[in-house]
Each structure stands twice: as structure tokens, then as C-alpha cells.
Amino acid sequence: MPAAPELALAIIGGTGLYALADLQDIETHQPVTRYGAPSGPIRIGTLAGKRVAFLARHGEGHSVPPHRINYRANLAALKAVGAQRVLALNTVGGITERFGPRVLGCPDQLIDYTWGRISTLSEEAGSDVLHVDFGDPYTPLLRREILTAATAAGVAVVDGGCYAATQGPRLETRAEIARMRRDGCDVVGMTGMPEAGLARELGLDYACLAIVANWAAGAGPDPDEQITLEEVLAHVEAASAGLGPLLSALLAQA
Ligand code: HPA
Secondary structure (H helix, E strand, O other): OOOOOOOEEEEEEEOOOOOOOOOOEEEOOOOOEOOEEEOOOOOEEEEEEEEEEEEEEEOOOOOOOOHHHOHHHHHHHHHHHHOOOOEEEEEEEEOOOOOOOEEEOOOEEEEEOOOOOOOOOOOOOOOOOOOOOOOOOHHHHHHHHHHHHHHHHHHOOEEOOOEOOOOOOOOOOOHHHHHHHOOOOEEEOOOOOOOOHHHOOOOEEEEEEEEEEOOOOOOOOOOOOOOHHHHHHHHHHHHHHHHHHHHHHHHHHH
């Protein structure tokens, strides 16, 4: 049997993004890794003429909350099916002015405010101790390719910014968001870490495309506004219109 063509890209979908609409000829894989099972099946198919894998980070029915995601299993499973490049789609709240609802951003930095998550492959006694470089948490070349693809596709994507990874599942207090702004954060989400760090430990190229679903607590023009799930999902759906053309352009470069 001829070997399967290489995977051009693996995509991890976040809140509101549970499948890739245009993925064709889908095969389903359910790899179980040494870290356990991933959040759900990996769907591998053809998108824009290239082989692409998709995994819904929270499960296809959004049954896994951010702090209970088996991030290690998700990334190890993607690696096991042949992924080398991972595009993480993360739904976020916007903190600074450039990141209002429906904006797409490609951050270049992050601050990890999560706690109690298994955040390394070195967790078990006897495993190798990994001190990977993480000064640039997102692979610069993959970020560049995403931004070039966005320009080619005519999709606006903000270049750079700092992602604050919070524990969730509750949203933040206004004081927490004010502190994150002082820390230099631009967007806030609950799933960016340990995913990015584990990808680095596994030697995967990894970049984030952040989809702004709402103003973070107290950050928008109406500081008293409450965040609702309906608002989050409606903004993600609207912002996702740019994803198809951006992905096609990205895959055309692969
Ligand atoms: N905070 C944290 N995570 C989020 C938010 C938010 O405001 N919106 C979408 N994901």
C-alpha cells in the first residue's frame, strides 16, 4: 500500500469550532497515547488539496472544560498521526483596544496564569527533564506563514500581542483583567497553556490564531457589560468567516 501523503497541517479547534466545514474524504483516527486519550477523534481529510488533521480541543460536543483537557494526549495524538505543524484556534476575550470582538490575532507572546495542570512531558518520575527554549512561545516561521496567508487572502489579522492563559472555567474579574493589562497582555483565554509549551517539548511547530469573542471583563467601551455565551458564539461564528480563505492560502504555501 502506498504511504499516506504527509500531513500539511494539524488544526486544533476551540470554543465554537468543532469541525472543519470544507474537509473532504475524512478518515477518523482514535489514537490512544502514553498520556491517555485525546479530547475526541482526529479527523484527517483533504482541504484545499492538502492533507489536514483536525481535533476539537473541548471534544466535538464541547464536553471537556479547559482545566480538564488532556493537553498532553491531544498533542501526542496529533504527532502520532504525523503532524509536524499545529495551528491552534483559540477563542479569547479582548483586553487592549486592537482586540475588539470579531478581530483575529496572531499573538507572539504569552503569560501563563494557569495552575494545577500537567504542563510538561517531564511529569512522571524517571522521565527526561526537558528545559526547552520558550522565549518565543509560538514558532516564528509558522506565524510568518499565517500572516502572509492572511494578507494573500485579504483577511485582517493583527500581528503580535500577548496571550494571557487563565485557569477558567469561570471568566475573570475586572481586577484580574486590569492586572493582565498592566502585565502587558492583549487577549485572554483558558486553553493557550500548557498547549504551547507541550508542543515545544514535543518538537512541533505551533502557532495560535486567536478569535476575539468578547471584550474581557471591564475592558470594552461599556465597563458594566456582562459576557454571555450567546455573544461569544455569535462573534466566533462571524469572525470565522475569514478562516476558510486564510486556511486555503496557508495550505497553498505548504
Ligand atoms: N476570558 C477568558 N477566556 C475567554 C474569554 C474571556 O473573556 N472569552 C472567550 N474565552
